[in-house]
Structure formats: structure tokens, C-alpha cells
Amino acid sequence: MTDGVFRFESFDLDVIRGRLSRNGQPIHVEPRAFALLCHLVQNRDRVVTKAELLDAVWRGRFVTEAALTTALRTARRAVGDDGSRQRLIRTLQRRGYQFVAPTTPGPAGAATGSGPTVSVPGPPARSRASGADREVIRFCRARDGTRIAYAVSGDGPPLVRTANWLTRIDVERTVDMWSHWFDGLTRDRQLIRYDERGSGLSDWTSPGITVEDWIADLDAVIDAMELDRIPLLGVSQGGAVALAYAAQRPERVSRLILAGAYARGRLVRAADDNERDAAAVDLDVARLGWLTQDRSLLRFFASQFQADAAPERWDEFVALQRQTTSAENGVRFLEALAHIDVSALAHQVRCPTLIIHSREDQRVPVAEAAKLASLIPDNRLVLLESRNHLLTGSEPAWAQFLHHVNSFLAA
Structure with a gap:
């Protein structure tokens, strides 16, 4: 019809x-x-x-x-x-x-109302009519020639979200685990996000996956957008990149938001043999899950990100991961993140910083948020009542998260 x-x-x-x-x-x-x-x-x-x-x-x-x-x-x-x-x-x-x-x-076009357009999914590179539903996907090159895909959505002052664990910018707004982030962060604001090297629409073949490489990816996007000073949001792993970027590029970052973030990977922050053993087992389970695509192992990994979500949310997480990169790259990311350590840079951050973290985060313990607060000079620490590493749109903590982010950016 x-x-x-x-x-x-x-x-x-x-x-x-x-x-x-x-x-x-x-x-x-x-x-x-x-x-x-x-x-x-x-x-x-x-x-x-x-x-x-x-x-x-x-x-x-x-x-x-x-x-x-x-x-x-x-x-x-x-x-x-x-x-x-x-x-x-x-x-x-x-x-x-x-x-x-x-x-x-x-008849076609006869519907009343003049609200936002909601586009049926189509080709990756697209633009939407107006406001938060207008999205354009573009490509730029990092200094080593790696192609980086980035998306620009909404209207208003810019907010750059650093890439985190295995994004794919052309589909993440269509899945429940990320769609509310997109809707909330594009309200009266222009949201800029990108796929880091090795994942999503960016080049999957890259010789290096290090903090320095991720900083180069972010540099490329900000240069391509011709932005001056911008607020930066880092979620989870993206928090470490955002922190390092703010420390090394103070002239480019006006405000810093760290959500569910950490400065030290799990193997680095392990304080004793028991914690080191637990970190090694966690890495082995995730690595084996990626290499074998074993659903039970991948589900276990997913459950750490949204501990209170229904099992179908974990399956959605697993399905999204499969679209983001190869198994080989997935293992490379896991090992790089387990060993990441940008804590020595934290005291160099000069911009106001909001640290926001779930009190019972099952993936990154709240102690890491407290550690960040002890290292970054000008910061405010907010703890939310949640067990989820990635907040769901239905929990009260999500509305509180948006309130704190919006208030911080408006200050």
C-alpha cells in the first residue's frame, strides 16, 4: 500500500x-x-x-x-x-x-502538526529535516590518515561526546540502550559524536589503538568541525580519552563531563592478587566471548553495563557489538582498555569538571569516580542511585543525570 x-x-x-x-x-x-x-x-x-x-x-x-x-x-x-x-x-x-x-x-502530506521529523532508517549518510532530528554523517582524516566517521545532530551550542566502547553512529540512536542519550543530549544543543578508529563507520584497519591514537581521532573531528572551545562529554572508556584531551589541549576544552568514567583500566587499578585475578578472568571471559561469539559469555559481559536491565537489553547490546567491529579488533580494544592509565594527567585538567557516576555501578566501581575527584582540581562529584553503568531511560537516575548535565553546561 x-x-x-x-x-x-x-x-x-x-x-x-x-x-x-x-x-x-x-x-x-x-x-x-x-x-x-x-x-x-x-x-x-x-x-x-x-x-x-x-x-x-x-x-x-x-x-x-x-x-x-x-x-x-x-x-x-x-x-x-x-x-x-x-x-x-x-x-x-x-x-x-x-x-x-x-x-x-x-492524502500524502495531510497530517496535522509541524513537529520534528522521524526518519525511517535509510543509508548511513543522511540529513534530517530540522532540530534534533537533523543528522549529518561526515568523514575526516586523523593525522596518520585513518578515516574517522562523525555525526552532527541537533541545533544550538555544541557538545562533543568522545567515542566509548564500540560505537556505530548510524545505528546507535535506533537502539534502546542509546536512543534516550541521543534524545536527551540533543535538546537545544548540537551533539557531535564519532566512531573511533577500529570500529563503526571509521577505518577498521589501524596499526595502533592507544590513548594517543584516540586523542588524534578527537583532534580530527574538532578540526573538521572548525570548533574553538567546546564542552566535552566522556562516557565510560570515553572518559579517560576526554580527561587526557582536556589535560593536553586545555585551550580547546571549556568544560568536562565524566560519566561512569575511570582513569585506570581494571588491570591497572587492581590493588592485590585477588583483584588482579578477577580482572584477568573478566578479560579472558570477554576475549573468549568475542573470539567464539558465545552468546552466554557475551551476555555476561553485557550484563555488567546494564545490571538492572531485562535480558533482552543484554541481547540488544550483544547484537550492536557485532555490528561495530571485527572479533580481532574487539579483543584489541579489550586489552587496551584493561591497561589504560591516564591518572597522571588528571591534575593538569584546568576546566570545570562534572563527575557523575552510579553509586552501585557494576562495571566501573564508584571508587574510581572518587579517585577522579581526588585528582582533578576543579570538580563536582555527583552520585546517582543506580546499579547501571549505562543508565537506562526508564530509571529515575536518568532524569537526574540530564538535570545535572544541563545545569553544569548552562552555568
Whole structure:
């Protein structure tokens, strides 16, 4: 079916413009869920199988059924439905799904409201219409010639997020574990993020994966954007890179945010034989999981990042990792991160710094946040009530995180 607009209950779904609105008010829907909703509505006269939805929405990419479950739940939530009521989207056991609400097709472009455009996933290099939904992916070269992919999203003052564990900028905003970060950080702001060498859309073949190489990647992006002084956000491993960059390029960094960050890798910070043994086992499990692609081992690794998330979130994490780099590069990253140590640079950071950390972080202990606070001269330490290394969008700590980040950047 090729109709452009569909009306059901108080909703208008504009397939052509990529908009969903209710009573004229725009509703933001992450792109995968939007694509799923469009496919179900356009084929509402029949049952759509899981296989068809996976093919239509992910276009041949390997994903687990957990990703489909997540997108389905997000689509239902956007139209005020859920898996219990199934008022609009019905699950037919062992058959598939069907959109069952009475629907009236309308002419293309007729939907009311002028809210943000939500684009159905397409080719990696794309631009969106306006505001937070406008995203452009570009490429630049680091000083050694390595090609680095970076994305520019939203409007307003810039915020640069350093690359962290295995990103892929063309898909991360479509998965639950990262989509709320994207939405929250692009509100009235221009967010700049990139894939570091060895992962994502950047070159996978690079002779070095060191802090100096990662700093060169960040230099290349900031140079390409022709930015002067910028606030820098480092999450997890990206915190070590952001800290080192702020120390070595003080003229380029106005403010520094370290979220779930550390200055010392797990093998470096191990204080005794027991901690060294635990760090070595953790590295071996992760390394073996990457080399064998053993789901149970990869799931164990994923669970450390979102300890309180549902198992399907771990599967989503595993599926995203598989899209980001090769097994060989994954092992190289793991070993580099276990041995990272930028603690000697911390006292050289001169800009105001916000250190924000989950009190019961299961991947990076809160003691590492306290260590950073003891080393960086001008800092504020905020501890959030969470067990998650990467905060989920549904927990109270996420709203608190955004509040502290926005207040810090506005100061």
C-alpha cells in the first residue's frame, strides 16, 4: 500500500514525512519502532510475520528477536497501547502481528502538526529535516590518515561526546540502550559524536589503538568541525580519552563531563592478587566471548553495563557489538582498555569538571569516580542511585543525570 497518511483514533501517521502526531501534537518515536508501526499500518489487512518485520525494518541486518520485541513495545507505547491491552497492535501466537484499529487513509502530506521529523532508517549518510532530528554523517582524516566517521545532530551550542566502547553512529540512536542519550543530549544543543578508529563507520584497519591514537581521532573531528572551545562529554572508556584531551589541549576544552568514567583500566587499578585475578578472568571471559561469539559469555559481559536491565537489553547490546567491529579488533580494544592509565594527567585538567557516576555501578566501581575527584582540581562529584553503568531511560537516575548535565553546561 502506498497511502501517505493514516488516521486512527486521535493519531495521524504520515509515512511520507515520517511523522506521528496526536491531536496535532508531534510524538517522537525512535526510527526502528516508527518503521515497524508504518509497516503494520500499511499492511493492516493481514497478519505480518516476525520474519517479514525483521526484513522490512532491519533490511537484512542480523538482529535478535529481542530487538523486534523492543521496537514493538516502543511502537505500542507511542500510540497508547501495550502488550496486555493490544487495542491497536494485536499479537497472534505463532503467526505474527496485525494492526487492528479502524484506520482511514488520507492524502500524502495531510497530517496535522509541524513537529520534528522521524526518519525511517535509510543509508548511513543522511540529513534530517530540522532540530534534533537533523543528522549529518561526515568523514575526516586523523593525522596518520585513518578515516574517522562523525555525526552532527541537533541545533544550538555544541557538545562533543568522545567515542566509548564500540560505537556505530548510524545505528546507535535506533537502539534502546542509546536512543534516550541521543534524545536527551540533543535538546537545544548540537551533539557531535564519532566512531573511533577500529570500529563503526571509521577505518577498521589501524596499526595502533592507544590513548594517543584516540586523542588524534578527537583532534580530527574538532578540526573538521572548525570548533574553538567546546564542552566535552566522556562516557565510560570515553572518559579517560576526554580527561587526557582536556589535560593536553586545555585551550580547546571549556568544560568536562565524566560519566561512569575511570582513569585506570581494571588491570591497572587492581590493588592485590585477588583483584588482579578477577580482572584477568573478566578479560579472558570477554576475549573468549568475542573470539567464539558465545552468546552466554557475551551476555555476561553485557550484563555488567546494564545490571538492572531485562535480558533482552543484554541481547540488544550483544547484537550492536557485532555490528561495530571485527572479533580481532574487539579483543584489541579489550586489552587496551584493561591497561589504560591516564591518572597522571588528571591534575593538569584546568576546566570545570562534572563527575557523575552510579553509586552501585557494576562495571566501573564508584571508587574510581572518587579517585577522579581526588585528582582533578576543579570538580563536582555527583552520585546517582543506580546499579547501571549505562543508565537506562526508564530509571529515575536518568532524569537526574540530564538535570545535572544541563545545569553544569548552562552555568
